[in-house]
Amino acid sequence: MKKTDAKRLSLKQVRVIDAVARSRGFAEAAAMLNSSQPVVSRTIAAAEKLFGRPIFQRGWSGTEPTAWGEAVIERCANALKLIARAETDLAATGPHPDLAVVLRWHHLDAVAAVTSCGGTTGAAGFLAVSQPAISKSLAAISACTPHPLFLRKREGLEATPHARRLAALRDELRQALGTAGEITRSPAGRLGGRLAVGMLPFSGQALVARTFGGLTGQAPDLRLMAVPGSYHMLAEALRRGEIDCMIGILRRPPPFPDLQERFLYHETYTLVARHDHPCHRRHLTMASLKNEQWIVAPHGTPIRAFFESLFANEGAAPPAQTCEILSFGNAEQVIMNSQAIGLLAYGERQLLDLHPELKKLDIDLPGARVDVGLTVRTQAGETNVLQVFEKTLQDFLK
Template sequence: MTFRNLRHLRVCLAAADTGSITRAAEQGLVSQPAVTQAIAGLEIQAGGPIFERSPQGLFVTERGDLLLRRARRALALIDGALSDISPRAARIVSASQLQALIAVAEAENFSLAARRLGLSQPTVHRAVAQIEREADRKLFQRTSHGVVPTPACQAITRAAQLALAELTQAEADLADFDGREVGRIVIGALPLSRSVLLPRALAAFRRLRPTLPVTVIDGRYDDMLASLRRGDIDLMVGALRDPAPIGDVVQERLFDDRLVILSRPDHPLQEEVPPDLNALATWPWAVPARGTPTRAQIDTVFAAMPDEGPASIIETGSLLLMRGLLSQGDFLACLSRVQAAAEIESGAVAPLRVAIDWPARPIGLTVRQDWLPTRAQVQLVQALRALPDPAIIPDGSP
């Protein structure tokens, strides 16, 4: 793991800000040879010079700017969190200590954290104890089930996670500068993005970046949002929330989507144009679980039906299960038209032409407010923005 010596990064930032090894040494309370050594070490890791030397002083190179802008962002995150509890801690704590803190906070157990890091339990315990000593407070509450991070510890942990993610991004920036590919892109895929939106965007992206690893993660919205906010996920793609779920994320609308009612192609209701809305309640349904935006819209329609909707309902978020149910009987299902587009186009299911004025739902990107994407991440976002208007996808409207 490169770029994890926070003291070297601080010294190099001081050299960049002052343009002088002498003044950087004074500012960092180290010797001039120590500054020179720190710069030399980072230049080896960066794959080339990060400063140009001249009689007038030090000047940051283009390569150096890629590294130091990430370093500045990373250290600002760490300093902001640690300075709240101890100004000294912000200057003393190391990256390895922060990694130990993160591991313990996530595992809520020192032994499990040590195993995850490949270290001994005493080493991890000592690293956390050093941070607690500098902070002059306990960062974990001991319980019979393990250790629970305090609010102060949670703030430090999240800042450290984002800071280390920034330094990982620096590796990707510098590799791209040299014509290499390092790192990966992690996408949080919400249900409405998995069947059409992401496959098309990733196919276009892969033509630009044939080998860069891409990981697509699906799961509950709240879980992926937490992963996004701590830097484990680079961006989320899918239905946007109104209002935005929290102030430190930004949503970008790509297009609007609407729901569609589906059945097997030879369902009796396919012969009625449009089918009687009240008759829909007499058929069995497969719908998403309560608490999802899709189900909220469906329940509004159900409320207008006799006895407030159908008596036979199977709740599932699986498109595959819904398709299987539709093929096996007289089930009806209700999904996003984008989510169901591939199934409609293949003829596996068919939309019912029901006169329902479904509200539009914005589909788009969710990213951290201060996210600084790499060039490859920019290209992926551009591929998503360049997708054709999904209005061409059949929506089942009359």
Template sequence: MWDELNLRHLRAVAAIVRLGSISAATRAVSISQPAITQGLSKLEGQLGIALFNRQPEGMQPSEAAMLLAPRIERALHHVGSPRVTTAQMRALLALAEAGSYVSASVATGLSQPTLHRALADLSIALRRKLVERRGKGIGFTDSGQSTIRAFRLARAELAAGLAEIDLLKGREVGRIAIGAMPLPRARLLPAALVAFHALYPDFRVVIAEGSFAELIEPLRDGDLDLMLGALRLPPPGDDVQQLPLFLDRPVIIGRKDHPLANRQPSLAELASFPWIVSPQGTPLHGQWRAMFDAARIPLPKVPIECGSVLAIRQMLIASDFLTMLSADQVALELSVNWLVRIADAPAGLTRNIGMTTRTGWRPTPLQAAFLDQVRIASSKME
């Protein structure tokens, strides 16, 4: 519904809340008082809730306006220009997500000439080129890419504001988009989801699986609200923040009849077998390497780097490979004795598992309720 709202009307709402009257807002946003009044009436009709109480001393914002205004301010900050329209935002995001004018037309129901015109007007409004021809297709300039990210973040703020309005109206709906790295998918995330769904059955949760490298840019773009998984050192940048939840100590895993099973093998014996390890650059890979480096033992052979627990499991069962994982990631395989714990990782070899969000991200009340369930589930993980 965000794309049905008028940015000029939203800008007026934020200005009235900030300044206290329509007349002051008129000067701030350069919209006539009749136009603001008419726009407010339309916006309240779209939202199904009153935003202001009209009083002789001025416009008294309702609870809905007080919730919505900060979201509008943040969205407008991302948009960056008062000349941008919702239709232009929608056109650019549709083209970015569909990859072509033909596909964007199908996705939005807008004609290709309408999309072309909206994007041409947007380039003029922003005074920069956004889209360019590349062979038979299209691509985005650096300015286009940065504008796409800004519009996605603006969209996320408006969607969150609308969800808060729905909650105010008694509708416990909305969504949270989670990027899930391998370890949380085993126990933490399922436990949190089951508990949360029991409390808020109509709230929508969208899960994207992947590695840190695959998920961090969608988080920065606003397509994901948070990531769950191993935290990074050093932190990935000032635009994201990390919150530790619990420490995980990985273990060495192999098949049930592995030559080193039911023993207490030395690191030198572990190094004599081939390994499957997580890709270079991941915390687990770094810990695996540190385990042998600290003992001054040459690294074992690593014919396969893999981040898929499902694939690793099948390869372990059928070979003498070893791997290092959290026991939670192969709990079922350990319980039925398909795989066994060959050895514990050396003391002090731990990973910080936690949440990564955009810096300054403000969850809606129901998103915050989900985070509470994540914290409760994580308290049972150590």
């Protein structure tokens, strides 16, 4: 039996890390554990200090694990399964013990040491603690088990099957959790963690879908999140670290100094309608389309500003009644199932593969070519996950 390494997660930290991971929030974890949010925060901070790196990060859906934190969380979940299995074994001959709530390393150390040494004096010497400390630990853990852990014999204390099961649990937990040094030194395995991509209205959404499809096979441990929204909503989420990047029409320059833009490819604003729409059978001007039904992006987007400029350039007021949609795919579906005309943004490949139910309107749109790319945090640093995502995007664009 080896002494417990001080640089090891406490069993309390194991429970708290698991609760935060499952509930996606510190307040929610506190409620789950019948504790307080400050206690949960301090416990996580102490665990992160132990490792010298963060386990959790702020995310779009709440508190999320970092790419490295995923490995810690998996170890904690496995440790709690081992404790639950031991509880089941101990309950075979009595009431079900609730070990997970009260169990500490010093409890298991004391049981294992007494089991090995045959008495509290030898155990105290082995663990370099006082004999009363050993007795106190044994009393605390004995109160949670259905049967005595030791029988007093002339030659000392004899371990019962319950004590031997707890001693075995100690070894299992040491193996499952490892030490802080072992975890931080472990080589990086498959790409894991979170990739949260903000998707601006219309532009780049099909590319994100194809890229995510490729990443599901390339990085099966990577949690993928596509978050649609307006520019300012997603930009604020990006600045807070809740998402990792956003894709869409670039602002040139971004309105926030802590954001930077990376060009990917060009798209072209294009008017589309059903293939059998009456507009395809007549000469078109923007003024002549004023009274049509329209599918457009919301106010405040570049494509909406371009839409309104098309009418203004011909001295016509833009239509007051429009259908605003954030999703490119949904917009195409509505156009195919209505008499509406849509102003969407397409790349060259998308136009070549335009759905047969859709047809491009024969009308010239000056200044319709726009830059599409990624927006990232300037000071965030280039994570491995973001590097892989950007490379996969580029591969699909070749």
